[in-house]
Amino acid sequence: METLLEILSDLHPDVDFETEDRLIDDKILDSFDIISIISEVADQFDVTISAEYIVPENFNSAEALYDLIQKLEDED
Amino acid sequence: MKKKGFKVVLTLVILVGSLWLLQRLLMPKYVTGVVEGALIAEYYPEEKNHDVIFIGDCEVYENFSPQILWEEYGINSFIRGSAQQLIWQSYYLLEDTLRYETPKVVVFNVLSMKYNEPQKEAYNRMTLEGMRWSMSKVNAIKASVTEQEQFLDYVFPILRYHSRWSEIKGDDFRYMFDTKKVSHNGYYMRVDVKPAGTIPDPKPLADYRFGENAYAYLDRMTALCKEKGIQLVLIKAPSLYPHWYDEWEEQMEEYAEENDLLYINFLDLIDEVGLDFQTDTYDGGLHLNLSGAEKLSRYFGTLLTEQTEVSDRRGEEALQRTWAEKRTAYDAEIAYQKEKYQIEK
Amino acid sequence: MLFTSYGFIGFLAVLFLLYYLIPAKYQWMLLLAASYLFYWFANPVYLLYICVTTVSTWFIGRRIEAVRSVQSAYLAEHKQELDKEAKKSYKALMKKKTWHLLLACLFFNLGILAVVKYTNFVISNVNAVIYAIGAGQPLSFVNIIVPLGISFYTFQAMGYIIDVYRGTVKAQDNLFRFALFVSFFPQLVQGPISRYGDLSESLFAEHPRDWSTISLGLQRMLWGYFKKLVIADRMLIGVNTLIQNPDTYYGAYAFLGMLFYALELYADFTGGIDITIGIAQVLGVKVTENFNRPYFSKSIKEYWNRWHMTMGSWFTDYIFYPISVCKPMLKLSKASRKALGETIGKRVPIYLSSFVVWFATGIWHGASWNFIAWGLGNWVVIMISQELEPLYQRFHNRFHVRGSFFFRLFQVIRTVLLMSCLRMFDCYRDVPLTFRMFGSMFTGGNWKELLNGSLLQLGLTLTDYRILFFGLVLLIAVSLIQRTGSVREKIRKLPYWGRFLLWYGLFLCVLLMGAYGVGYDASQFIYNQF
Numbered sequence: 001m002e003t004l005l006e007i008l009s010d011l012h013p014d015v016d017f018e019t020e021d022r023l024i025d026d027k028i029l030d031s032f033d034i035i036s037i038i039s040e041v042a043d044q045f046d047v048t049i050s051a052e053y054i055v056p057e058n059f060n061s062a063e064a065l066y067d068l069i070q071k072l073e074d075e076d
Numbered sequence: 077m078k079k080k081g082f083k084v085v086l087t088l089v090i091l092v093g094s095l096w097l098l099q100r101l102l103m104p105k106y107v108t109g110v111v112e113g114a115l116i117a118e119y120y121p122e123e124k125n126h127d128v129i130f131i132g133d134c135e136v137y138e139n140f141s142p143q144i145l146w147e148e149y150g151i152n153s154f155i156r157g158s159a160q161q162l163i164w165q166s167y168y169l170l171e172d173t174l175r176y177e178t179p180k181v182v183v184f185n186v187l188s189m190k191y192n193e194p195q196k197e198a199y200n201r202m203t204l205e206g207m208r209w210s211m212s213k214v215n216a217i218k219a220s221v222t223e224q225e226q227f228l229d230y231v232f233p234i235l236r237y238h239s240r241w242s243e244i245k246g247d248d249f250r251y252m253f254d255t256k257k258v259s260h261n262g263y264y265m266r267v268d269v270k271p272a273g274t275i276p277d278p279k280p281l282a283d284y285r286f287g288e289n290a291y292a293y294l295d296r297m298t299a300l301c302k303e304k305g306i307q308l309v310l311i312k313a314p315s316l317y318p319h320w321y322d323e324w325e326e327q328m329e330e331y332a333e334e335n336d337l338l339y340i341n342f343l344d345l346i347d348e349v350g351l352d353f354q355t356d357t358y359d360g361g362l363h364l365n366l367s368g369a370e371k372l373s374r375y376f377g378t379l380l381t382e383q384t385e386v387s388d389r390r391g392e393e394a395l396q397r398t399w400a401e402k403r404t405a406y407d408a409e410i411a412y413q414k415e416k417y418q419i420e421k
Numbered sequence: 422m423l424f425t426s427y428g429f430i431g432f433l434a435v436l437f438l439l440y441y442l443i444p445a446k447y448q449w450m451l452l453l454a455a456s457y458l459f460y461w462f463a464n465p466v467y468l469l470y471i472c473v474t475t476v477s478t479w480f481i482g483r484r485i486e487a488v489r490s491v492q493s494a495y496l497a498e499h500k501q502e503l504d505k506e507a508k509k510s511y512k513a514l515m516k517k518k519t520w521h522l523l524l525a526c527l528f529f530n531l532g533i534l535a536v537v538k539y540t541n542f543v544i545s546n547v548n549a550v551i552y553a554i555g556a557g558q559p560l561s562f563v564n565i566i567v568p569l570g571i572s573f574y575t576f577q578a579m580g581y582i583i584d585v586y587r588g589t590v591k592a593q594d595n596l597f598r599f600a601l602f603v604s605f606f607p608q609l610v611q612g613p614i615s616r617y618g619d620l621s622e623s624l625f626a627e628h629p630r631d632w633s634t635i636s637l638g639l640q641r642m643l644w645g646y647f648k649k650l651v652i653a654d655r656m657l658i659g660v661n662t663l664i665q666n667p668d669t670y671y672g673a674y675a676f677l678g679m680l681f682y683a684l685e686l687y688a689d690f691t692g693g694i695d696i697t698i699g700i701a702q703v704l705g706v707k708v709t710e711n712f713n714r715p716y717f718s719k720s721i722k723e724y725w726n727r728w729h730m731t732m733g734s735w736f737t738d739y740i741f742y743p744i745s746v747c748k749p750m751l752k753l754s755k756a757s758r759k760a761l762g763e764t765i766g767k768r769v770p771i772y773l774s775s776f777v778v779w780f781a782t783g784i785w786h787g788a789s790w791n792f793i794a795w796g797l798g799n800w801v802v803i804m805i806s807q808e809l810e811p812l813y814q815r816f817h818n819r820f821h822v823r824g825s826f827f828f829r830l831f832q833v834i835r836t837v838l839l840m841s842c843l844r845m846f847d848c849y850r851d852v853p854l855t856f857r858m859f860g861s862m863f864t865g866g867n868w869k870e871l872l873n874g875s876l877l878q879l880g881l882t883l884t885d886y887r888i889l890f891f892g893l894v895l896l897i898a899v900s901l902i903q904r905t906g907s908v909r910e911k912i913r914k915l916p917y918w919g920r921f922l923l924w925y926g927l928f929l930c931v932l933l934m935g936a937y938g939v940g941y942d943a944s945q946f947i948y949n950q951f
């Protein structure tokens with residue numbers, strides 16, 4: 001989780017990712033941000049988030065994203 | 077519930093009522109300027125027991141004066157003419173007229189044989205709009221619409237005239253419900269004079285045959301008259317222009333002979349009628365003015381009396397009275413126009 | 422059948438009436454019949470194309486679903502005996518199967534789209550090459566009809582099959598229901614491109630008669646007709662004069678044409694979508710919004726999140742993301758970061774996949790270099806503004822104008838002008854001419870001519886300009902009110918006669934000021950051709 005929060009804050013230092021849960025709905029993250037996050041995640045967690053998982057529910061909060069990463073790690 | 081029903085009804089009344097008023101307001105009134113659009117409608121309020129009905133284009137409604145036909149021959153006639161009346165329109169106007177009365181003679185001016193297809197929207201409007209609704213009108217519209225026109229535009233003329241709001245004038249309010257007579261039994265009078273000058277040489281045509289469609293309607297017209305026991309008289313008015321080709325003349329003569337119809341080409345009778353294109357036309361030979369029309373009417377009156385079944389009805393008192401009134405209006409128009417065109421009495 | 426034809430209005434009137442007279446469970450069947458009838462009116466041959474796409478996509482959707490159920494049945498049956506590795510490899514095997522099915526479907530249907538839309542474009546380019554190298558006979562063009570709305574329904578169907586593959590929606594078993602999803606007539610001509618997950622529920626549901634929904638739908642339609650008939654079709658006269666005579670109308674006129682076109686396109690496209698969504702609403706069907714007051718956007722990127730939104734999100738979800746996060750791209754990302762450093766290297770894959778998306782967006786709009794240039798133009802602008810982001814940041818840190826009204830206004834105007842400039846590509850005949858006309862705006866030096874009455878020579882009368890001005894004011898006013906919620910909902914709160922007056926007034930505006938009937942050429946929606 002720590003690593004993930006670091007990735008996110010690098011991208012948008014002004015957003016409090018621990019509490020924010022409308023990252024997509026409020027258009028805080030755009031498509032370019034999402035791609036950056038996915039490539040960082042691929043590096044750090046060794047998990048590939050494929051396109052089918054790019055839906056608002058998975059990216060609206062850091063927690064949701066973390067859950068997704070965990071789930072994908074499990075499947076591997 | 078009751079209150080709601082009332083609201084709905086009131087809404088509908090306001091909706092339909094205001095749209096209807098708007099439509100009346102936006103439709104062209106044809107009382108000044110282009111008055112030709114008003115001609116067709118002027119038939120309906122008339123007492124309908126005519127002996128002779130004219131159908132055709134400007135070559136009938138500008139060239140014959142029913143007033144003279146009555147006063148000098150006792151012929152009670154009406155002209156159902158309109159600008160560039162196409163032959164199918166003439167046919168359906170005849171059908172329309174026969175819903176009200178059966179004249180002894182129908183006179184048709186054959187110039188429109190030259191058109192085989194719908195021509196101009198504006199002319200369609202001026203002919204068709206004045207017609208009362210009947211199957212004849214429906215068919216006339218269907219036969220006449222150009223590519224850009226829609227039948228619905230005739231049912232709801234507001235769709236056609238919707239953009240006229242920016243050019244509404246006093247007349248549009250004044251004649252919203254009421255109209256002013258512009259013709260004398262369908263005759264459009266002009267007293268001014270513009271002598272005929274040089275007439276442009278006729279252009280040779282690729283094909284001189286009248287179209288199939290035109291012939292079809294002429295056939296229908298002939299058949300309808302036969303069926304109703306009406307004598308159909310074909311004429312070609314003595315207008316110098318548009319040019320009447322010899323090839324056309326041949327076809328008409330042939331048709332008249334085949335169908336046993338009386339056909340008169342007044343272009344051949346200019347001297348007999350006594351027309352002088354220096355004084356008897358108001359637009360350089362296209363149409364006759366009052367003086368020309370009266371001359372032509374006199375000649376035609378004699379011809380009708382001699383060659384058709386029409387009788388002198390000057391003995392009928394009711395008719396006498398109506399025509400006396402019409403004379404007053406006729407004279408008033410002459411006086412008004414002489415003033416307008418500054419012509420010495 | 423154009424949306425603005427009497428025939429279409431009559432068609433709708435009959436449909437609406439029948440729709441609420443028949444038992445609600447048959448409503449969707451009526452819609453299917455109406456949609457096919459609508460398409461048949463346009464051209465019976467089109468039906469062939471849409472049927473092929475419908476049946477093939479439906480069939481493959483079911484096949485994918487079938488593979489899935491085999492997989493879960495197998496896994497459930499052999500739960501005990503399989504270890505994790507075996508499960509994984511079995512899943513991968515099945516995934517491969519569905520992947521092949523998906524690819525077959527995409528290739529087949531996008532292939533049809535490509536052939537009918539782009540064959541002649543390819544031929545003309547090949548000919549240009551042949552001509553340039555002076556080799557041999559040029560190829561002759563082929564005569565293919567492009568079915569109405571093929572880009573829209575193909576995209577909609579392909580979105581469905583990808584969603585089925587991803588497992589986000591369940592495949593539709595009923596061929597006829599699926600056929601309705603693909604052919605739903607209000608959106609067939611010009612979108613929006615709906616997602617199966619968004620549209621299907623309300624499309625197949627039973628809709629009892631609900632006056633408030635029906636009247637809201639009718640109101641939306643009326644507003645759409647206002648935009649379309651009063652503004653767009655009138656503006657079109659001026660636009661056509663300006664862009665079809667570039668030799669006469671250059672410089673200041675090119676600028677004017679650009680603005681006219683911006684207004685016309687907006688009124689035409691959003692008006693058409695209003696009519697579409699309005700019709701659907703009358704029928705009780707919820708269609709996704711396609712616009713969110715796009716001309717109020719503060720940047721091009723924001724603009725593309727607010728203009729033709731369903732198309733934008735289609736490209737993002739089904740092209741941009743898959744390309745950006747596919748394994749080779751991630752590898753490339755790693756490599757480029759190593760070679761070019763963290764900041765620049767990170768952007769390489771993003772720029773690459775955006776390039777693909779914008780190229781595709783361009784060519785989707787039309788088979789010509791103009792549209793490709795337009796698409797890539799958008800790409801360039803977005804990339805540049807992305808690169809300048811740090812610079813903007815520094816500017817804002819120094820000058821605190823970000824929130825101020827005038828700065829926002831400046832941003833909005835800048836965006837509108839930028840977008841309008843880019844759109845010149847789809848106005849002028851070819852790309853070089855577009856550049857020439859763009860240049861002439863700065864060198865033309867004929868700005869004074871705009872004041873000497875030549876504006877009245879463009880086919881628009883003073884009355885036309887007044888109407889356009891009135892329409893523009895109304896558009897802006899409505900958009901401003903919309904910021905705090907639906908205008909129709911606000912009007913609904915008014916007393917009865919107030920509402921009546923407003924809507925009847927709007928109806929009269931359309932009736933009296935609409936550019937329709939004799940004297941105005943019935944013009945097609947601009948987006949028809951795409």
